[in-house]
Every structure is written in structure tokens, then in C-alpha cells.
Amino acid sequence: MLYFFKSNTVARKVLSISTVLLISAFAVTGTPSYAAVPTAETAVSASSQQSSTASSNISYLENRFGLHLSAAPTVDEYIGALGKLLKEQAPSLSGDSAPLTQGNAVSLAIKAAGLEELADTYSPEKAAASLKKAGIQDVNVLGADATRELAAAVDTGLLPVGAAKSFKADSQADNVFAANLLAGVLSFHGDYKSYIGSVLDDDIFAKLNDAYDTQELVLAAELQKIFDEGLKQGLFTGYNIKDKRYEAHFDPALSLTYGHSDLKHAIQLIGLLRSEGIQAKVQLEPKTSAFVYLQEWGTPEESDDYKVVQIENGNYIAYAKEYDLALEFESAADKEQFDSLVNQYAKKDSEDEAGLIAASWWQPLYYSLPATSNYTEISNNRIDSGEYYAQSFSLKKDTASIAEGLKKLAPDAEVHTYNFWVDAPFYRYLNGESS
Incomplete structure (x- = not known):
């Protein structure tokens, strides 16, 4: 990514x-x-x-x-x-x-x-x-x-x-x-493009299943200690942990990253691209999403893909298995078309909306490192530790305070701060809007 x-x-x-x-x-x-x-x-x-x-x-x-x-x-x-x-x-x-x-x-x-x-x-x-x-x-x-x-x-x-x-x-x-x-x-040196296959491959769905089934919850104790404290202090409302060894290393001008938690959604999204004749390289990057689970929501049920740790105020920090679907398109036009396809077929606008692929979100998350049409610039703060890194996305106006807070929590760590471009619904989510 x-x-x-x-x-x-x-x-x-x-x-x-x-x-x-x-x-x-x-x-x-x-x-x-x-x-x-x-x-x-x-x-x-x-x-x-x-x-x-x-x-x-x-x-x-x-x-x-x-x-x-x-x-x-x-x-x-x-x-x-x-x-x-x-x-x-x-x-x-x-x-x-x-x-x-x-x-x-x-x-x-x-x-x-x-x-x-x-x-x-x-x-x-x-x-x-x-x-x-x-x-x-x-x-x-x-x-x-x-x-x-x-x-x-x-x-x-x-x-x-x-x-x-x-x-x-x-x-x-x-x-x-x-x-x-x-x-x-x-x-x-393992630093060129890495991917499980391409959208139009006959076996892409089998490869997608195999990749997801062999990926486990990504945990990194040193990073969790820093970012969990950030959650407790209200620096941010969530963060994710990723394993750098799965990075796609795609051409940033032709690629984007799409985050989700449901494999069925990824399968149908690839199917949607196939139905539109859009070819792209595909990499499934494992990701753990961490967030505060409120005590009033009831006792959380743990599994191999979902862990919780109770914190001092009675709430929990939850760690959920998710993934990033990295896509490198054959042209900039195909990359641009992806946004309209998601908004039409993979973005929920009402509770009972028909005509969407499975498990569509109210605020889908996908982003591009370089500027992209219809996307909005936001920021990221990231800390690396060995083969892992943790990061938290935010509005640009909040970036400096988050970076400062992380540096206070981990004075010896290097906080990487940079801007990138995200889809409009997720930008609205960061602004507190519901859809």
C-alpha cells in the first residue's frame, strides 16, 4: 500500500x-x-x-x-x-x-x-x-x-x-x-509487484479464498501498546495494523487500496469488475482494525478473527480481522471508473437498498496515494516496527495533534506523516457524517 x-x-x-x-x-x-x-x-x-x-x-x-x-x-x-x-x-x-x-x-x-x-x-x-x-x-x-x-x-x-x-x-x-x-x-529482493492474480484470471476467486483463509489476525504488541494508549486518550477513534510482507508494491499512478472485512464482498467486487471488462492486478493484504468496543454493547464474543482486551474504564479494545484489496488497473481511466462503480453498486444509501453487492458499507473506504478525481486529500500517521506498522487516518487539520500525541507516547519511535486521497463517503465519515 x-x-x-x-x-x-x-x-x-x-x-x-x-x-x-x-x-x-x-x-x-x-x-x-x-x-x-x-x-x-x-x-x-x-x-x-x-x-x-x-x-x-x-x-x-x-x-x-x-x-x-x-x-x-x-x-x-x-x-x-x-x-x-x-x-x-x-x-x-x-x-x-x-x-x-x-x-x-x-x-x-x-x-x-x-x-x-x-x-x-x-x-x-x-x-x-x-x-x-x-x-x-x-x-x-x-x-x-x-x-x-x-x-x-x-x-x-x-x-x-x-x-x-x-x-x-x-x-x-x-x-x-x-x-x-x-x-x-x-x-x-522481494520489492517488485506482488499479487495473487488478475481480475480476469479464471482462478482468481480460488486464489482470493486461499489468500484470505491463510491470513490471520495481524498483531504487533509493541505497536498495539502505543496506539491502544492513543485510543484511550482519544487521539483517534481507530487504527489498523498491517504486515509489510504482503504489500503489493503497485504503480501508485494506476493503483488504489480498498478496505473491507467480508470476503464475500471482495469476491463480488472482483466479479463486478469482470462484468465491466476491467482488468487489474489483485493483492489481498491482511489487516487488523482496532477500535473501542463500549461496555454497554454487551460482552463481546471472541474468535480466531476477533480479539478483545478490557481497559480501565470497563470498555474494550477490539481487534478485528479485515483486509485491504490492492488493485493496479491497466489505465488511469479504469482507475477513475472504479469510483463510479462503487458508488452505484457497493455503497449503501438506505437500509433496504436493492441492487448492491453483498455486505456493502454506508461509507466504503478506498484510497490512492497520488491525487485522483473525485477523491479528497486526508492524512495518515504511521509507526513502523520490524515487519509491521500501525496507522491512523485523519482529517488534515487533526494530523499535527495526532502526530504530537504519538510522539509523546513513543518518544523513540519515528512517526511518518503524509497525505493521500480518499473516496468522498469516507471523507464524510471522518467529518462525522453518517452516510
Whole structure:
């Protein structure tokens, strides 16, 4: 959901300084693995290697990481991009960098993806067979190490099929070629797009059920202690806890997040999108919703998916299993259409309203990180702890006081505050309106 936070541990995801230095030295000193000298020829046309997914990686890197690649990247630029994606500080470079060749780009990507040992297992015969199968012809210009690395990149999919067919080791790597490799590096670190399937998949409903059934109530004692105290003090009326390891990492410009508690609703919502011919990637992110359960409501009944803790005034804090349905659409128009579909078929306006999908809410909750038509800007305060984070949405005018309250409760914790865009009914809910 929150694209600027990593989903795995730092140890798994970050390229070490020593490795970056090794890559830097390898690139700047002339690439000893290659016999050919890098040239500054015009960027290679990527027309033969662009699939809809591959060509979108340029915008994906821009939208998610703010990474802008030039049409013909240099070695320095590429190393800097790797450092940024893996949240590692690259060493100072000369600024007088050689052009980035396709061969260099692959070799650097192999190292950044952590595939060096795999590449070392390739015999000359195995590497040659892999490259021949992929249609790579100019293997004679490659040294032994580079041949093994290229073969490993082909076999693991780090180098996409289309790019492999047009691969030329000493040709300039253009921004599409570089972006596809950078996306591949993210994938090997578990930080690329993660999803259970797509709306129009034949088995999407089975996958949705399987994902929900294997997800448990998300609990994080350290975070609960902080945010529960916030509930008691009236800083906010509710919060949720999420597990970063399930984050979709979708392109923020094309995606939104839809929250609910009933699986039947998610199934029918996907069915609604199918009936409208709307395709989108789907990820089910587990979430626990925490709120005050008043004593006068009676004794709460606990289950595996619903826990309560009684507090000093006799009320309870309840923890309920919910989910966020992350969706990445194929176009901005489809993302915009989602709002009208929900308002027509998944938003309750009267108690006995007909023509809605199951378990529709009075105030459905869905949101987008960048500005979106018909949505309103609100705020979030979030604290991370290991693989988990807790957060509470609020009106912008209340953000500063909530952040200040959380900092008083947890002086050593870092409170991340940012704005995002939410659907109109939920915005009205935050303003105290009933529908």
C-alpha cells in the first residue's frame, strides 16, 4: 500500500557498501569481463523487446521511486539507480562516466540481484546452450565471467525474453533496457509487484479464498501498546495494523487500496469488475482494525478473527480481522471508473437498498496515494516496527495533534506523516457524517 517503505528486512534487501564499491570499480575500470570496448553509439531501439509490462517499468520506477532514467544512461547513472532502489548510498563517482552497455547493465544487475554464485555454477557448455536457446548471437565478444552472468540472467528471467533476443553486449543500453533490469533486481529482493492474480484470471476467486483463509489476525504488541494508549486518550477513534510482507508494491499512478472485512464482498467486487471488462492486478493484504468496543454493547464474543482486551474504564479494545484489496488497473481511466462503480453498486444509501453487492458499507473506504478525481486529500500517521506498522487516518487539520500525541507516547519511535486521497463517503465519515 505504502510504496516508499520496504517490505522485507534490511538485511535481505540492501546492497552492501562493499558490493556497491566492487560494482563501481568493476564498471569504471573498463569491464574486464568483456573483450569489446564500450561504445557511445545511439541508444538501441527497444521496439522488439517491449511488452506492455516491460515498457511500463520506466513509468513504474518514476511513479514509485521518483527515478528518472535518461534515454541513454551512463554507468554512473545506473549504479546510482541501483543504490536508490536498494536504499544504499552509492560511492562518489567521477561524473565523467562511460556509456552503459547492455553487457555492463546485465553484469551489474546480476551482482545487485544477488545471483553471482548461481552464475558461477555455469559451465561453458551450459552457458552456451542457454544463450543459443535465447537467440543471443554475439557471444564471441564476451569473456568467460560475462557469459556465465548473461546465461544466468536469461535463465532466471532477470533479462526479459524480448531483451535477450535483441541483446548486443557492447551496444548502448537504453532506458527501457535498464528499467527492465532494475525492475528485475527489485523482484529478486522481494520489492517488485506482488499479487495473487488478475481480475480476469479464471482462478482468481480460488486464489482470493486461499489468500484470505491463510491470513490471520495481524498483531504487533509493541505497536498495539502505543496506539491502544492513543485510543484511550482519544487521539483517534481507530487504527489498523498491517504486515509489510504482503504489500503489493503497485504503480501508485494506476493503483488504489480498498478496505473491507467480508470476503464475500471482495469476491463480488472482483466479479463486478469482470462484468465491466476491467482488468487489474489483485493483492489481498491482511489487516487488523482496532477500535473501542463500549461496555454497554454487551460482552463481546471472541474468535480466531476477533480479539478483545478490557481497559480501565470497563470498555474494550477490539481487534478485528479485515483486509485491504490492492488493485493496479491497466489505465488511469479504469482507475477513475472504479469510483463510479462503487458508488452505484457497493455503497449503501438506505437500509433496504436493492441492487448492491453483498455486505456493502454506508461509507466504503478506498484510497490512492497520488491525487485522483473525485477523491479528497486526508492524512495518515504511521509507526513502523520490524515487519509491521500501525496507522491512523485523519482529517488534515487533526494530523499535527495526532502526530504530537504519538510522539509523546513513543518518544523513540519515528512517526511518518503524509497525505493521500480518499473516496468522498469516507471523507464524510471522518467529518462525522453518517452516510
